[in-house]
Amino acid sequence: xxxxxxxxxxxxxxxxxxxxxxxxxxxxxxxxxxxxxxxxxxxxxxxxxxxxxxxxxxxxxxxxxxxxxxxxxxxxxxxxxxxxxxxxxxxxxxxxxxxx
Numbered sequence: 001x002x003x004x005x006x007x008x009x010x011x012x013x014x015x016x017x018x019x020x021x022x023x024x025x026x027x028x029x030x031x032x033x034x035x036x037x038x039x040x041x042x043x044x045x046x047x048x049x050x051x052x053x054x055x056x057x058x059x060x061x062x063x064x065x066x067x068x069x070x071x072x073x074x075x076x077x078x079x080x081x082x083x084x085x086x087x088x089x090x091x092x093x094x095x096x097x098x099x100x
Contacts, residue, residue, distance in 0.1 A: 052078035
């Protein structure tokens with residue numbers, strides 16, 4: 001199974017690896033509504049990415065993922081400007097292509 005997908009005419013792998021061989025664990029708690037939009041691999045690290053359409057939100061799902069998976073950091077992209085909230089790096093939507 002490939003570690004990443006490449007366009008047919010490309011010789012360079014993308015910066016972030018599309019994970020194709022991993023296990024997903026489903027939270028089965030009653031009324032659990034935590035979800036992460038994307039998960040990418042950067043080196044040996046798995047990085048969760050949340051995409052928000054506005055500039056506000058509690059990032060509750062991100063915190064659950066970071067705590068349960070003991071991830072070093074997560075990425076949020078939205079309409080807000082560059083920022084850092086503890087272990088969450090925030091990038092404006094227009095700049096996310098430079099990150100992953």
